[in-house]
Amino acid sequence: xxxxxxxxxxxxxxxxxxxxxxxxxxxxxxxxxxxxxxxxxxxxxxxxxxxxxxxxxxxxxxxxxxxxxxxxxxxxxxxxxxxxxxxxxxxxxxxxxxxxxxxxxxxxxxxxxxxxxxxxxxxxxxxxxxxxxxxxxxxxxxxxxxxxxxxxxxxxxxxxxxxxxxxxxxxxxxxx
Amino acid sequence: xxxxxxxxxxxxxxxxxxxxxxxxxxxxxxxxxxxxxxxxxxxxxxxxxxxxxxxxxxxxxxxxxxxxxxxxxxxxxxxxxxxxxxxxxxxxxxxxxxxxxxxxxxxxxxxxxxxxxxxxxxxxxxxxxxxxxxxxxxxxxxxxxxxxxxxxxxxxxxxxxxxxxxxxxxxxxxxxxxxxxxxxxxxxxxxx
Numbered sequence: 001x002x003x004x005x006x007x008x009x010x011x012x013x014x015x016x017x018x019x020x021x022x023x024x025x026x027x028x029x030x031x032x033x034x035x036x037x038x039x040x041x042x043x044x045x046x047x048x049x050x051x052x053x054x055x056x057x058x059x060x061x062x063x064x065x066x067x068x069x070x071x072x073x074x075x076x077x078x079x080x081x082x083x084x085x086x087x088x089x090x091x092x093x094x095x096x097x098x099x100x101x102x103x104x105x106x107x108x109x110x111x112x113x114x115x116x117x118x119x120x121x122x123x124x125x126x127x128x129x130x131x132x133x134x135x136x137x138x139x140x141x142x143x144x145x146x147x148x149x150x151x152x153x154x155x156x157x158x159x160x161x162x163x164x165x166x167x168x169x170x171x172x173x174x175x176x
Numbered sequence: 177x178x179x180x181x182x183x184x185x186x187x188x189x190x191x192x193x194x195x196x197x198x199x200x201x202x203x204x205x206x207x208x209x210x211x212x213x214x215x216x217x218x219x220x221x222x223x224x225x226x227x228x229x230x231x232x233x234x235x236x237x238x239x240x241x242x243x244x245x246x247x248x249x250x251x252x253x254x255x256x257x258x259x260x261x262x263x264x265x266x267x268x269x270x271x272x273x274x275x276x277x278x279x280x281x282x283x284x285x286x287x288x289x290x291x292x293x294x295x296x297x298x299x300x301x302x303x304x305x306x307x308x309x310x311x312x313x314x315x316x317x318x319x320x321x322x323x324x325x326x327x328x329x330x331x332x333x334x335x336x337x338x339x340x341x342x343x344x345x346x347x348x349x350x351x352x353x354x355x356x357x358x359x360x361x362x363x364x365x366x367x368x
Contacts, residue, residue: 115359
């Protein structure tokens with residue numbers, strides 16, 4: 001149990017450290033670490049967690065860490081996973097803030113980030129493909145994904161509405 | 177006091193520590209949908225309503241937040257808390273920002289899901305949510321690409337790294353570092 005807790009902390013520390021720019025940046029990392037590497041969750045379970053994390057208040061990465069930690073090791077797991085994902089923020093801003101400011105104003109940091117962003121976008125595309133392969137199981141789910149994608153690209157509404165639409169379409173078209 | 181326009185901070189007396197915790201607790205408890213939804217609410221609370229920090233400081237925190245690891249809302253909360261009351265302020269802001277998430281998720285995963293997981297309506301909801309989330313992730317790649325990828329160097333870099341990730345099955349952290357290092361070399365002369 002202690003080993004699992006440590007592994008949870010370390011895994012979410014890595015996820016927190018390489019989630020640069022917030023939001024969906026953590027999806028490819030979580031997919032690689034939690035599904036592919038550790039086998040802690042299946043792709044549909046992971047998508048369920050992201051959906052719940054989007055529907056509830058608060059930062060999505062913290063919601064997801066609490067959720068995964070609890071599923072694997074109860075309350076202790078949820079606390080350690082959450083602590084792991086926030087550790088880089090706490091250390092950089094509370095203890096190393098002077099160093100961080102100097103680093104961010106360095107032109108080399110700007111160039112590094114400029115190269116990191118195309119990498120991040122490639123990774124998010126790949127994560128969408130990998131998760132889609134596992135989650136789009138029939139024509140109904142393919143149609144829901146296509147509809148949400150088109151609306152999101154054309155109109156860019158608050159994701160919460162699209163999540164709500166997905167839930168509603170699920171209730172209507174689920175093969176009960 | 178025209179704080180809404182100027183966003184001038186009222187720095188006559190120190191902000192109480194419990195107040196810092198409670199404001200970020202409130203933001204964390206009532207704002208749905210992650211970083212870009214939460215940041216405007218933080219701005220309204222600490223710049224407009226309470227005048228704890230001025231607008232210029234708030235926008236400085238956003239620049240730092242977007243160039244460093246971690247959740248956007250958490251990073252800005254810590255910076256504001258720390259600016260107001262040093263280390264204890266930063267820690268209380270962080271605690272306030274994450275406490276609602278932890279409690280809400282724990283009650284869903286600990287109390288709601290064990291009872292309702294096998295309910296067919298709950299399953300139907302998740303059946304529809306999964307493809308919606310996949311589409312939101314794909315749309316995020318599209319929107320981020322539109323916003324952040326400028327010029328052929330970036331497009332080529334994204335394509336090469338995507339091919340490397342797919343064909344060679346390289347870990348995302350290695351792909352991110354490779355992109356950053358390529359950026360250091362490729363963007364030496366300020367182009368586009």
